[in-house]
Amino acid sequence: MDLEPRLRLMNWLVSQGLTGLSENDLIRGFCERCRAEGLELSRGIVFIDTLHPIFEGRGFRWNDTETNESESFEYGSTSAGDAAQNWRRSVFYHMLEHGHQELRIDLAETASLGFSILPELAEKGHRDSLVFVHRFGESGSIGQMDCVYSYWLTRRPEGFGEQELSALRDLVPVLGLAIKSLAQADIARTLGRVYLGRDAAGQVLRGRIFRGVTERINAVLWFSDLRGSTAISESMAPGEIIPFLNDYAQAAIDAIHDADGDVLKLIGDGVLAMFTNADLAVARRAALRAEHGFRKNIASLSARRAAYDRPTTSAYVGLHVGEVFYGNIGSEDRLDFTVVGPAVNEVSRIASMCRSVDRELLASSAFRSGLDAAGQRYLVSTGRFALRGIGHAQDLFTLDPDIAANEALGGGYARYLAG
Known part of the structure; x- marks a missing residue:
């Protein structure tokens, strides 16, 4: 993907993030625009922790083919039980433990790596992956929400080329910023409802905050x-x-x-x-x-x-x-x-x-x-x-x-x- 289409896609992400396009529409629009510009994505997933009394975070998926997976999902605590075991077997946990912000994985080699999920994706025809953990600074974190996780797959037999990798490195942080902005707005609404009540929270968030x-x-x-x-x-x-x-x-x-x-x-x-x-x-x-x-x-x-x-x-x-x-x-x-x-x-x-x-x-x-x-x-x-x-x-x-x-x-x- 050349510089001009990258800039167009960055501008689109910024404008849609400002207008509050939903996360599902944002991920779908991003992936479809990448494909239209020659970056042959086959699957993308983004998830982010949040502040909520019931679940730990939310995730969003896009696939190039019809699946029975939902476009969005919520996950509970990953600190105990099966959820903790699955989290410790994930590529994201590995990256956090070793301080990696980016990891490229040939899906033909996933069986030897021991990561969950990736072998299953290889069986479905995906061939190459680029995985990111974009960390927030201390002042940008809210509770456990301290980074955006994502991975991006392609079915191309030769995998991602250098130009595609470069484009993802430029574009995904902008997408992450838009997702973070939406997550913070959702956190504000959630905390308002939980601590103030539904109607009172709506009024406060509409600006009725003066004594x-x-x-x-x-x-x-x-x-x-x-x-x-x-x-x-x-x-x-x-x-x-x-x-x-x-x-x-x-x-x-x-x-x-x-x-x-x-x-x-x-x-x-x-x-x-x-x-x-x-x-x-x-x-x-x-x-x-x-x-x-x-x-x-x-x-x-x-x-x-x-x-x-x-x-x-x-x-x-x-x-x-x-x-x-x-x-x-x-x-x-x-x-x-x-x-x-x-x-x-x-x-x-x-x-x-x-x-x-x-x-x-x-x-x-x-x-x-x-x-x-x-x-x-x-x-x-x-x-x-x-x-x-x-x-x-x-x-x-x-x-x-x-x-x-x-x-x-x-x-x-x-x-x-x-x-």
Whole structure:
């Protein structure tokens, strides 16, 4: 590949990296353009570690023929088990251990080298490979994301020529920079969702990062906490406490997200969330759907934990509706994107009342009154209460106990929630 087509391809990579073309499209476009310019690639793979609570990194593939492989893949931890063994047998691990940034491998010789994957590629007709590890500087690394790995194959019997090798050495670092840019944007989105919540993360990434920038919204508020968690935590081994809290937090968060709610804050074993919609009756029903899903999740979770003789519990949920301030609150160098206002205090007090009246769910009169007639009939009064720190007494409601005891009524409630 001559200098002019190399420059054209570099310009294309830079422009597409800036516009945010997806990794799959970027790899495909790169390989197809290389082939059009005479660089006969037969396969390319690029992968990069990331910061994510579930998987360690992502990879992207291109082949010159149809295969049953996916264009992209995610991989978990390579520090233990079969994944660790496979990683240690890879050419990339070998390169890191020996400080190589580039390695050319004749695929006819792979059997003697002991690397995983490459012998299989040789059997599929690939003949030559060029492998890269492009390292980042210390200031360019994020967690384990400290380099871009890639390899490039050809089926040409004579392998890559010097001009093709030179072109790959020029072009792949530019491709790696574009992939790194996309990975960093994805890391920002992931960390935002994980630590701020889905809606709050979206707003922060759109530029709402100034202290005091809030909006007044009406929202359905959820507050839940675990029954007897302090006593349970004191009775278990220290190493079991965090898994216990994580299990039940997962049960709540999954249910809230499945009902299109947003988790705003985790407070010990408590969860603060909100449900919004132009029609708050829809948001109210979504909150009830989340509470119903939460109970099902708890039942499944507790059965699994009990099978291993691990402590189990249930949870209290308070539901309320009110006006809140939603946005940035804090100091100039430490902000929290959350909701504040009297309604937030009130929903936590409602959840606390569950213990006193021995009910797992309590909803305010403001929550119940905004439901349609069908929904209101499923909530029954538990009495009128003065909430601690709240200046007025109010009626609180819970699910009709007959929902659990009467199959017809329970089926009707399930259909109502699904409607």
